[in-house]
Amino acid sequence: MSGSTLERITIEPETQAKACVIWLHGLGDSGAGFSPIVPALNMPAQLGVRFIFPHAPEQAVTINQGYVMRSWYDIKGMDIGNRAFMPDVLASEKHVRDLIDEQIAAGIASDKIVLAGFSQGGVMSLFTGLRYEQPLAGILAMSCYLATGESLPEALSDSNKATPLLQHHGEQDEVVPFMAGKMAFDALKAAGYDTQWQQYAMGHSVVPEQIRDISQWLIKRLS
Incomplete structure (x- = not known):
């Protein structure tokens, strides 16, 4: 199977790689935006966790006056129900699937792969992970x-119906309304997904307390 064509930053473990975290960045960022987080996550060496931070394709983004930037999908308006331009979401899902498949082909079991993402990247981690046909270790959003707004995506995979999800949101998020994240959590919970919600006194960002919580969750998922 051919590998992903996405450029990326890969951080290898000190020991042989036995697990992988694929971490998707937000609008206008790149893999370099989150790659410095790895030392702070303090993964135990024996887990052999490889981190992959792919760069989204460059494309015009309507709400940003059509400027070309790294984006997993176009955003044509601020309404949460129609914020994600679905043809782009499906194209990016293919890229992310290729990344997962590439790691499986390299010898990492699917249930030792975590799909993580922030903002647009979080949207993609949920969309791709919930539809992926092999069980993942976890999905961090x-x-x-x-x-898909208030409803779950179509073509959900039974393979990830029991996969642990972790959803984080800032109480003062000025970019993605707090209630949009909570709406996603409520929809997943109502559908029987094993999802956990944590909120923080922050805006559209990441804080040290959150990084500690993510570290603990990742260690549990990949041990």
Whole structure:
């Protein structure tokens, strides 16, 4: 199977890689935006966790006056129900699937792979992870919403119906409304997903307390 064409930053563990975290950035950022987080996560060496921070494709973004920037999908308006331009979401899902498949082909079991993302990247981690046909170790969705608004995506995979989800959101998020994240959580919970909600006194960002919580969750998922 051919690998992903996405450029990325890869941080290898000190020991042989036995697990992987694929971490998707937000609008206008790049993999370099989150890659410095790895030392702060303090993963035990024996877990052998490889981190991959892919760069989204460059494309015009309507709400940003059509400027070309790294984006997993176009945003044509601020209404959460229609914020994610679905043809782009599906194209980016293919890129993310290729990344997962690439790691499986390299010898990492699917249930040792965590799909993580912030903002647009969180939207993609939920959309892709919930539809992926092999069981993942976990899905981390930070400061985001469902690509499909109030409803869950179509073609959900039974393989990830029991996969642990962790959803984080800032109480003062000025970019993605707090209630949009909570709406996604409520929809997942109502559908029987094993999801956990944590909120923080922050805006559209990441705080040290949150990083500690993510570290503990990742260690549990990948041990």
